[in-house]
Amino acid sequence: MSAIRPLGRVVRGALTFLRRDKKAAAGSIILFILLVITAFPSWFAPDDPAAEIYKPGVGLSLSHLLGTTSFGQDVFSQLIVGTRQSVLIALIVGFFCTVLSVGIGITAAYSGGLVDDTLSLFTDVVLVIPTFPLIIVITAYLKNASFWLIVFVLVVTGWSYGARQLRVQALSLRNRDYLLAAKARGESRWYVIAVELIPPMTSLIVANFLGAALYAVLAASALQFVGLGNINTESWGTMLYWAQNNEALATGLPLWALAPGIAIAVLGSALALLNYAFDEVSNPALRPVSAKALKKVGA
Amino acid sequence: MRFLVRRLGFLLVALWAALTVNFFIPRLMPGNPAESMMATFRGRINPSALNALEAAFGINKHQSLISAYFQYVNNTLHGNLGISISYFPIPVSTMIMKALPWSLGLVGVSTVLGFILGTSLGAIAAWRRGGSLDSVLPPTFIVISAFPYFWVGLLSIWLFALTLKWFPILGGYNETATPMWNWAFIGDVLQHAVLPAFTILITSIGGWILTMRNNMITVVAEDYVKMARAKGLKPRRILWQYAGRNAMLPNLTGFAMSLGFVISGAILVEYVFNYPGLGFMLLQAVQNEDYPLMQALFLLITVAVLLAIFVSDIVTAVLDPRTRIRS
Numbered sequence: 001m002s003a004i005r006p007l008g009r010v011v012r013g014a015l016t017f018l019r020r021d022k023k024a025a026a027g028s029i030i031l032f033i034l035l036v037i038t039a040f041p042s043w044f045a046p047d048d049p050a051a052e053i054y055k056p057g058v059g060l061s062l063s064h065l066l067g068t069t070s071f072g073q074d075v076f077s078q079l080i081v082g083t084r085q086s087v088l089i090a091l092i093v094g095f096f097c098t099v100l101s102v103g104i105g106i107t108a109a110y111s112g113g114l115v116d117d118t119l120s121l122f123t124d125v126v127l128v129i130p131t132f133p134l135i136i137v138i139t140a141y142l143k144n145a146s147f148w149l150i151v152f153v154l155v156v157t158g159w160s161y162g163a164r165q166l167r168v169q170a171l172s173l174r175n176r177d178y179l180l181a182a183k184a185r186g187e188s189r190w191y192v193i194a195v196e197l198i199p200p201m202t203s204l205i206v207a208n209f210l211g212a213a214l215y216a217v218l219a220a221s222a223l224q225f226v227g228l229g230n231i232n233t234e235s236w237g238t239m240l241y242w243a244q245n246n247e248a249l250a251t252g253l254p255l256w257a258l259a260p261g262i263a264i265a266v267l268g269s270a271l272a273l274l275n276y277a278f279d280e281v282s283n284p285a286l287r288p289v290s291a292k293a294l295k296k297v298g299a
Numbered sequence: 300m301r302f303l304v305r306r307l308g309f310l311l312v313a314l315w316a317a318l319t320v321n322f323f324i325p326r327l328m329p330g331n332p333a334e335s336m337m338a339t340f341r342g343r344i345n346p347s348a349l350n351a352l353e354a355a356f357g358i359n360k361h362q363s364l365i366s367a368y369f370q371y372v373n374n375t376l377h378g379n380l381g382i383s384i385s386y387f388p389i390p391v392s393t394m395i396m397k398a399l400p401w402s403l404g405l406v407g408v409s410t411v412l413g414f415i416l417g418t419s420l421g422a423i424a425a426w427r428r429g430g431s432l433d434s435v436l437p438p439t440f441i442v443i444s445a446f447p448y449f450w451v452g453l454l455s456i457w458l459f460a461l462t463l464k465w466f467p468i469l470g471g472y473n474e475t476a477t478p479m480w481n482w483a484f485i486g487d488v489l490q491h492a493v494l495p496a497f498t499i500l501i502t503s504i505g506g507w508i509l510t511m512r513n514n515m516i517t518v519v520a521e522d523y524v525k526m527a528r529a530k531g532l533k534p535r536r537i538l539w540q541y542a543g544r545n546a547m548l549p550n551l552t553g554f555a556m557s558l559g560f561v562i563s564g565a566i567l568v569e570y571v572f573n574y575p576g577l578g579f580m581l582l583q584a585v586q587n588e589d590y591p592l593m594q595a596l597f598l599l600i601t602v603a604v605l606l607a608i609f610v611s612d613i614v615t616a617v618l619d620p621r622t623r624i625r626s
Contacts, residue, residue: 023438124309125316128555130604132563133581133597134320140585140593141328218447222567225449226582240450249457258457261450268445276441279513 021280027273034267037080038087044080075256078239079263085235086267089151089220094213096155101162101208102198108163109170110193120167127160135219139228150229154216162208169204173197203281210275214268221264236260306612310605317601321594322371352381352591375598381591385584391595394580399599402576405492406565409499410558416500417507418550422543424508425515426534437512440505448564452498452571459494466494469573495572503561510553514546521545544618551615555608562604 019025037044108119138153139145145153173179174197182196198205223229224237227245231238243249243257351374353367374380380391424433443451460468472488518524519542527537566578573579577596584593 023441121309121312125313128313128559128605128608129317129320129601130559130562132559132566133600136566136581136585137321137324137593137597140588140590141325214445218445219563221447222449222563225447226567226570226585228585240453244453249453249461254457257453258450261447261453264450265442265446268447269442272441272445276437276509 021277023273024277027270027277030266030270031274034083034087034270037083041081041084048077075239075259078234079236079259082235082239082260083263083267085147085233086217086221086237086264089147089154090213090217090267090271092151093154093158093216093220094209096151097159097162097212097216098205098209100155100159101166101212102205104159105163105166106170106193106197109167109174110189110197112174116167120164123160123163123167126157127164131157132219132222135223136226136228139223144230145228146230147233150220150223154219158212158215158219162212165208166201166204169201170197173200203278207275207278210271210278214271214275217264217268217271221260236264302616303613306609306616310609313605314602317598317605318372318375319368321598321601322368325590325594348382351379380595380598383584383589383592385587385589385592391592394592395577395595395599398575398577398580401574402565402569402578405495405569405574405576406499406562406578409496410503410561410565412496413500413503413561414507414550414554417504418511418547420504421508421511421550422515422538422546425512425519425546426538426542428516428519433512436508440508443501444505444509446502447567448498448502449567449571451502452495452568455494455498456571467491470575491574495568495574498568498571499561499565502564503557506553506557506560507550511546511550514549515542518542518546548615548619551611551618555611558604558607558611562600566600 104119104123108116108123111119135153135157139150142149179192179196182192187196220229221235221237221240224231224235225240225244227241229237231241237260239260240257243253243260249257351370378392380395383389383391383394386394420432420436424430424436427433456468459465467490470491472484472491521542524537524542527541532541562578565576566581568574569576569578570582577600581593581596581600584590584596
């Protein structure tokens with residue numbers, strides 16, 4: 001009973017949030033649809049995406065919603081099946097980046113002193129070294145890097161921005177009375193961090209997860225587009241790679257090259273819209289105001 | 300002054316970290332892929348150049364890691380970056396100097412332009428809170444920021460170069476022309492730069508607009524802005540000289556932090572447009588397995604970003620007296 005009530009409250013809170021905030025609602029609906037496609041691609045894809053069984057280079061029609069590639073594959077099926085890899089990269093990299101950011105950012109802020117100085121310096125250095133060239137260099141040596149290697153590289157290069165933000169917020173909370181009270185009660189370090197320090201930071205942590213997920217989607221598709229990573233898997237990035245290498249744009253098959261980019265952008269905008277909505281939760285000043293309300297205040 | 304010393308210290312630490320990462324990456328890779336590359340060099344170049352490459356890539360088994368490291372650092376600091384494989388026997392540094400002006404021109408100009416335009420638009424949007432600019436810009440650019448840079452490049456090639464034929468498709472200048480300083484050639488270069496510059500501008504500007512708008516909203520509520528209003532100052536003067544100046548400070552720090560992202564995007568834009576800059580050269584070096592060129596380019600891009608960050612730190616210190624005193 002007692003375990004059910006908070007869950008109900010969380011769900012109800014989330015629903016009111018979505019009803020009030022159009023950006024968050026749009027983002028969640030898109031994300032939900034993409035998750036369904038990720039879980040059950042065969043419900044949507046008419047064909048085997050790799051099968052080269054059709055007339056090559058056909059434009060859009062009812063039997064081929066987005067036409068075919070110059071190899072005679074169905075573009076729409078490729079798009080549907082490719083959803084899985086991008087969504088999984090987003091979720092997995094987002095998750096591990098967030099774990100690292102929370103771990104390093106909060107340890108730095110909570111410990112203070114030399115630990116903070118060292119961790120902050122480390123975070124800042126990782127932050128300023130341009131990520132994408134570094135990823136290119138690493139994957140150039142790895143050759144046809146597997147899914148998990150790409151995830152690893154993206155996590156190693158993607159956690160620092162969040163760690164920095166979380167450290168700043170944790171620092172501002174560190175000396176609040178309720179935290180000092182918990183320490184004075186003799187609560188353990190982990191209790192104070194897990195129960196007192198992290199809950200008020202939830203919206204920033206979620207925003208960081210979404211930011212890291214967006215970064216992962218864009219970076220992974222860019223890597224696949226330039227041919228780093230495994231070019232024989234089904235993903236939006238590899239679709240772009242094959243389209244570019246077969247001059248899809250110049251040979252009158254723009255849909256082959258443009259559709260996967262739009263798909264990436266749809267997933268990316270869903271994450272970005274949610275991210276923006278969570279920003280507004282943690283900073284109420286940013287919430288949209290109507291012109292009417294402004295006039296009332298006289299601003 | 301202390302602020303500057305601290306930032307200079309950070310610059311040096313970051314430079315050292317980049318140098319060290321660059322040294323260790325090829326050594327940490329499974330099966331040292333550089334080894335097969337080195338085989339092509341043996342007997343073709345003089346022993347001291349070969350020795351320098353061996354130190355850089357960890358081939359020479361007789362040399363200790365530490366002495367290889369110091370030899371590599373010493374070589375790099377003296378601008379001795381090795382010899383390119385794909386353009387053998389041209390030194391890597393010569394190749395880089397060829398590509399550098401193109402990147403500085405294209406990426407430098409469009410990044411700074413994006414920052415100035417985006418910051419101004421963000422300030423105006425927040426100033427007229429709830430106005431048409433304020434309701435259109437943020438959602439538009441949230442969506443645009445989710446588009447992959449390179450894809451925006453592909454789209455503009457398809458639309459403006461292939462379909463409408465307004466601009467040339469690829470390259471930095473017309474291949475049949477010889478590079479020289481006359482108006483015809485400069486015009487040709489500018490024409491080739493329009494589409495890639497537009498792509499970088501459109502994809503990077505959203506970040507500046509959104510952060511500037513958000514800073515500005517906080518600053519406009521401050522007492523000194525109300526005071527300025529009460530004094531009856533012209534709104535334009537309050538917007539730029541009171542609120543805008545202060546709201547811009549976090550954006551300048553943000554500029555430093557986001558520069559890496561912009562450079563990453565610019566690499567891909569150069570690649571899509573076959574633009575003869577550093578990013579295009581980096582990806583070509585990757586495809587040709589030209590490891591010395593690839594690593595030198597990584598290092599150079601990193602150094603450029605770090606220097607730009609240092610400059611924006613100095614500008615922040617000049618604009619904001621608080622940073623000079625507090626730290």
